[in-house]
Amino acid sequence: MTVSDTARGRVHAYIGDGKGKTTTACGMLMRAAAYDRPVTMVQFLKNRKTGELLFSRSEPLIDIVQFGTEEFFVPGKSDILQFRQLCRQGLDYALKKGVGSSLLILDEVLDAVDFGLIVMDDLFPVFELCHNGTEIVLTGRRISDELVCHCDLITEMKNRLHYYDKGVQAREGIEY
Numbered sequence: 001m002t003v004s005d006t007a008r009g010r011v012h013a014y015i016g017d018g019k020g021k022t023t024t025a026c027g028m029l030m031r032a033a034a035y036d037r038p039v040t041m042v043q044f045l046k047n048r049k050t051g052e053l054l055f056s057r058s059e060p061l062i063d064i065v066q067f068g069t070e071e072f073f074v075p076g077k078s079d080i081l082q083f084r085q086l087c088r089q090g091l092d093y094a095l096k097k098g099v100g101s102s103l104l105i106l107d108e109v110l111d112a113v114d115f116g117l118i119v120m121d122d123l124f125p126v127f128e129l130c131h132n133g134t135e136i137v138l139t140g141r142r143i144s145d146e147l148v149c150h151c152d153l154i155t156e157m158k159n160r161l162h163y164y165d166k167g168v169q170a171r172e173g174i175e176y
Helices: 002-007 021-032 052-055 082-099 109-114 120-132
Strands: 011-015 039-044 064-067 104-108 135-139 153-156
Touching: 011 021, 021 039, 021 052, 021 109, 021 135, 039 052, 039 082, 039 109, 052 064, 064 082, 082 104, 082 109, 082 120, 104 120, 109 120, 109 135, 120 135
Parallel strands: 011 135, 011 153, 039 064, 039 104, 104 135
Antiparallel strands: none
């Protein structure tokens, strides 16, 4: 392994229908910040109180910004133009802040691509940040074959059993 290869950031993708994609990204966020590394998390398609957002307020090295509405995007029901604009703002913010971050997390960005809210080509400039040492994390349910080619690690979370299926709702401090 060359020095330049070890210094290059990697692109991680956490995908699937199972629980744990954002939670995994948050674990990486905490780990990086513990080593005094600045972290940026851009959350697409959501704008609500979450544990990670509350935690970040007391951590100067952690910057979490949400670009969405209180209601998650629902194809055919949500205002697609509003969500496209919010996603564009999120990508612009990621490019701006990613330059100074050791870890850049694009939470739910793969869903935004899947829903047609982000054009896949608009993600490619983000991947260029790896050449400056920025580690990039993408989350969402699915990833296209074209994006797979840009990843160094893909982990799929598979739902085998979930208490949501028994009617248990998302719980504060656990799921959000």
